[in-house]
Amino acid sequence: MSSDLAIETRGLGKRYVLGERGRTPRRRNREEIWALRDVDFEVELGSAVGVVGHNGAGKTTLLKILSRITAPTTGEARIKGHVGSLLEVGTGFHPELSGRDNVYLNGAILGMGRREIKGKFDEIVGFAEVERFIDTPVKRYSSGMYVRLAFAVAAHLEPDILIVDEVLAVGDASFQRKCLGKMGEVSHEGRTVLFVSHNMAAIRSLTSRAAWLDHGRVAAAGHTSDVVSAYLASAVEEEATGVVDLTENSSRRTVGKWMAQRVRFTSVALLDAHDEPTLTFGEGKPLRVDMRFEVREPVRFLELYVRVKSTEGQRLFTSYGGQRESVLQAGSYQATCEIPDNPLRPGRYVIELVARAADPEDIIPTALAFTIEAGYLEEENLRYAVSADGLVRVQSSWTDLEPVGVPADLAREPRFVGP
Amino acid sequence: MSAASSLERQHSQTLVIRPPSGFSSLGIKDLWRFRELLFFLTWRDIKIRYKQTLLGAAWAILQPFLTMIVFTVVINHIGRIKTPVPYPLFSLSTLALWYYFSNAVNLTSGSLVGSGPLITKVYFPRLAVVISPVLAGLVDFVLGFLLVVATMVYYGFTPPLRILLMPLFVVLAGLVAFGLGLVLSALNVRYRDIRYAVPFVLTLWLWATPVAYPGGAVPAKYKLLYTLNPMTGVVEGYRWAVLGLGHIHYTSLAISIGTAIVLVVGGALYFSRAERAFADVI
Numbered sequence: 001m002s003s004d005l006a007i008e009t010r011g012l013g014k015r016y017v018l019g020e021r022g023r024t025p026r027r028r029n030r031e032e033i034w035a036l037r038d039v040d041f042e043v044e045l046g047s048a049v050g051v052v053g054h055n056g057a058g059k060t061t062l063l064k065i066l067s068r069i070t071a072p073t074t075g076e077a078r079i080k081g082h083v084g085s086l087l088e089v090g091t092g093f094h095p096e097l098s099g100r101d102n103v104y105l106n107g108a109i110l111g112m113g114r115r116e117i118k119g120k121f122d123e124i125v126g127f128a129e130v131e132r133f134i135d136t137p138v139k140r141y142s143s144g145m146y147v148r149l150a151f152a153v154a155a156h157l158e159p160d161i162l163i164v165d166e167v168l169a170v171g172d173a174s175f176q177r178k179c180l181g182k183m184g185e186v187s188h189e190g191r192t193v194l195f196v197s198h199n200m201a202a203i204r205s206l207t208s209r210a211a212w213l214d215h216g217r218v219a220a221a222g223h224t225s226d227v228v229s230a231y232l233a234s235a236v237e238e239e240a241t242g243v244v245d246l247t248e249n250s251s252r253r254t255v256g257k258w259m260a261q262r263v264r265f266t267s268v269a270l271l272d273a274h275d276e277p278t279l280t281f282g283e284g285k286p287l288r289v290d291m292r293f294e295v296r297e298p299v300r301f302l303e304l305y306v307r308v309k310s311t312e313g314q315r316l317f318t319s320y321g322g323q324r325e326s327v328l329q330a331g332s333y334q335a336t337c338e339i340p341d342n343p344l345r346p347g348r349y350v351i352e353l354v355a356r357a358a359d360p361e362d363i364i365p366t367a368l369a370f371t372i373e374a375g376y377l378e379e380e381n382l383r384y385a386v387s388a389d390g391l392v393r394v395q396s397s398w399t400d401l402e403p404v405g406v407p408a409d410l411a412r413e414p415r416f417v418g419p
Numbered sequence: 420m421s422a423a424s425s426l427e428r429q430h431s432q433t434l435v436i437r438p439p440s441g442f443s444s445l446g447i448k449d450l451w452r453f454r455e456l457l458f459f460l461t462w463r464d465i466k467i468r469y470k471q472t473l474l475g476a477a478w479a480i481l482q483p484f485l486t487m488i489v490f491t492v493v494i495n496h497i498g499r500i501k502t503p504v505p506y507p508l509f510s511l512s513t514l515a516l517w518y519y520f521s522n523a524v525n526l527t528s529g530s531l532v533g534s535g536p537l538i539t540k541v542y543f544p545r546l547a548v549v550i551s552p553v554l555a556g557l558v559d560f561v562l563g564f565l566l567v568v569a570t571m572v573y574y575g576f577t578p579p580l581r582i583l584l585m586p587l588f589v590v591l592a593g594l595v596a597f598g599l600g601l602v603l604s605a606l607n608v609r610y611r612d613i614r615y616a617v618p619f620v621l622t623l624w625l626w627a628t629p630v631a632y633p634g635g636a637v638p639a640k641y642k643l644l645y646t647l648n649p650m651t652g653v654v655e656g657y658r659w660a661v662l663g664l665g666h667i668h669y670t671s672l673a674i675s676i677g678t679a680i681v682l683v684v685g686g687a688l689y690f691s692r693a694e695r696a697f698a699d700v701i
Contacts, residue, residue, distance in 0.1 A: 016699065064698065065436060066436070067541070067542050068434075068436060068542040069538070069539065069540065069541065069542050069698045070695075070698040070699055071436070071437075071438060071439050071695045072436060072437070072438050073438055074438060075437075075438075076435060076436060076437045076438075077435070077436040078433055078434070078435050078436075079433065079434045079435075079436065080432070080433050080434075081432070083434075083542075085541065085542070087540045087541070088540045091536065091537060091540040091541050092536075092537050092541070094463060094467060096467050096470040096471065097463065097466065097467065101463075101466065104459060105459050105460075105463055108455050108456040108458075108459040108460075109456060109459075109537065109541055109543065110541065111453075111456075111543075113455055114455050114458075114459075
C-alpha cells in the first residue's frame with residue numbers, strides 16, 4: 001500500500017443471499033445479489049472524497065465494509081488509522097437516559113474515551129443548543145433537539161478517517177449547514193473524510209474527489225466536478241432523457257373500457273428555463289410541463305389537468321387548463337403548462353395527467369417523477385430554506401406588530417423583553 | 420511522509436479487511452481498546468434496568484424474596500424438606516445466586532438481537548454486548564445478598580469465615596452464564612426460538628439444581644445426573660461458603676469449572692465464527 005493512501009480497496013465485493021433469514025436456505029432456489037463487485041477504490045490521506053450513486057448502488061455497503069460492520073465476500077481493503085463512522089445519527093441513543101448520559105454513551109459507541117468526551121462536553125451541548133434540557137430523558141426531546149444532540153456528538157469525533165453516510169437528510173436546514181461547516185473544518189484539519197450524499201451541492205462544496213457507484217461497481221472516479229456531472233448526466237439519460245413515453249404507461253387508468261378512448265396522452269416532458277427536458281430542478285426554478293396527446297375522433301369540451309403529487313400520492317396542487325368549446329379534430333396535439341413560481345420543497349414528486357371531455361378520457365396517475373434539489377447552499381435561497389418547513393414554500397410578507405386591545409400607554413412601553 | 424504529525428502513528432497500524440476464513444480473531448485486542456465502551460454499556464444496563472418502574476431496584480430484592488416465600492410454603496411446609504439452618508435463609512441465599520445466573524443467561528442470550536440497531540450501524544467488538552449484562556447483573560446480586568445478610572441478622576446466624584470465598588462461586592456462575600450467553604446470543608441471531616426456549620429451560624434448570632433443597636435430598640438413582648449438572652457444584656460450593664453447610668464436592672466442582680471453561684472457550688470460538696454474519700442477518 002503506497003504511503004499516501006488512507007484507504008485502498010482491491011477487488012472488493014459483497015454478496016448477499018436473499019431469502020436466508022430464519023431457516024437455512026435450500027441451495028437450489030436461493031437468489032444472490034452482489035451489492036458490490038470488484039471495487040478498486042483509493043482515498044488519499046487528508047482528502048475529502050464523495051461517493052455518489054443511485055439508491056441500491058452499493059454506497060452504504062461500501063461504507064459498512066470500510067467501517068468493519070460487515071465483512072466483504074471477496075477482495076480486501078486496507079485502512080490506515082482509526083475510522084470513525086457515522087452511518088446514522090444517534091446510534092445507541094437510549095430514550096430513557098438523559099441527554100447527558102446519552103452524550104457519554106453515544107460518544108463511547110463512536111469510539112471516544114471518557115476523558116475526551118468530558119473535555120468536549122460543554123462544546124457538544126452548546127453546539128446542539130440543548131443546554132436547558134441536558135438532564136431530561138431524550139424521549140422527551142423534540143425530534144429536532146434529538147437530532148441536534150446526536151449530530152453534535154458525532155461532529156466532535158476526531159478520528160483519522162471520518163466516514164459519513166447520508167445523515168444530513170435529517171435536521172432543519174440551518175443546522176444542516178452548521179454540520180456541513182463542521183465537516184468542512186474536519187477535512188481542512190488534514191483528516192480524511194469519506195462522504196455519501198444525494199445532495200450534489202454538498203458533495204461539490206465539501207469534497208475535491210468523488211467516486212460514482214453504479215450497480216455495485218465504480219462507474220467513475222476522479223475530480224468531484226467531473227464525476228458529479230457524469231453522474232447527473234446519466235441520471236437524465238436513464239430516465240428517457242427527460243421525455244417520458246406514455247403510450248404504454250403501466251399506471252394508466254383506462255376509463256370505461258367498453259368505450260373507444262378518444263383522447264390519449266403519448267408523451268410528457270419537463271422543461272427547464274432553457275427549454276431543455278430534465279427531471280431535476282433547483283428549488284424555486286420554473287417548471288414547464290410539455291404534454292403530447294392523440295385525438296382519435298373529433299372531441300368537444302376537452303379539459304386538461306396537470307396534478308403534482310408527493311411520492312406517497314398526496315395531491316399538492318392541480319393546474320387546470322380550462323375547457324375548449326370548439327371541436328378538436330383527430331390528430332396529434334401538444335400543450336404546455338407553465339408553473340413560473342414553483343413552490344415545491346426539495347424532494348421527489350410525481351406528475352399526474354388527466355384528460356376529460358365531459359367524461360374522463362385518459363388518466364395517468366404516475367406520468368412522470370422528478371426531483372427538486374435542495375438549493376440551500378446557494379445564498380439566494382437561504383431565506384426560504386431557513387424558514388421553510390412543510391410541503392410547499394409560498395411567498396409571504398409581514399407587517400410590523402400593531403397593538404390590538406392593549407391600553408395605549410402600556411403598548412408603547414413593552415414590559416416583557418425576550419422569552 | 421508529508422502528512423501531519425497526528426497521522427504519523429498510523430503507519431504502524433494499517434488495518435486489513437478481508438473476507439473471513441476459518442476462525443477469525445475474537446478481537447480481544449479491540450475489546451481492550453473499547454474497554455470504556457464496555458464500561459458504558461454495563462453502566463447503561465444498570466441504569467435503565469428499572470427505569471420507569473414503580474418499585475425500581477426493589478425488584479432485585481423482591482424476586483428472590485417472593486420466591487423464597489413460595490418455596491418456604493411449598494418445599495418446607497408441604498414438602499417437609501428439613502434443612503440445618505432456617506429454611507428461608509437456606510433458600511434465599513442460593514436464590515440470590517440463582518437469580519444472578521438466570522437473569523444473566525436470559526439477558527445475554529437476547530443481547531445481540533436487542534443491540535441490532537447498534538450492530539448494523541457501528542463497529543465495536545460484539546463481545547461487549549454479551550459481557551455487559553453479566554457484569555451489570557452483579558449489582559442486582561449485591562442487592563440480593565444484602566437481603567441475605569439481613570436475614571442472617573434476623574435469625575441470629577453467624578456465617579463461617581469462609582464466606583470470604585463466596586465471590587469465587589459467583590464468578591464461576593458468571594462464567595457459566597457468559598459461556599452459555601456466547602452460544603445462545605449468536606444462535607438467537609439466526610433462530611429466534613432461543614427467546615422462547617431460554618426462560619423455559621431456566622425454570623426447569625432451577626428444579627434440577629439444589630437451590631430449593633439440599634443435595635442430600637436427591638435420591639441415589641438420580642445422583643449421576645445431579646452431579647453432571649454444572650450448576651450443582653457452583654450452588655453447593657456457594658452454600659458451603661456462605662452457610663457453612665455440607666462439604667465441597669470436588670467432583671461436582673470440577674465438573675462446574677470444566678463446563679465453564681469449555682463453554683467460554685467453545686462459545687468464544689462459535690461466537691467468532693458467527694460474528695461475521697451478525698450485521699447481515701439481524
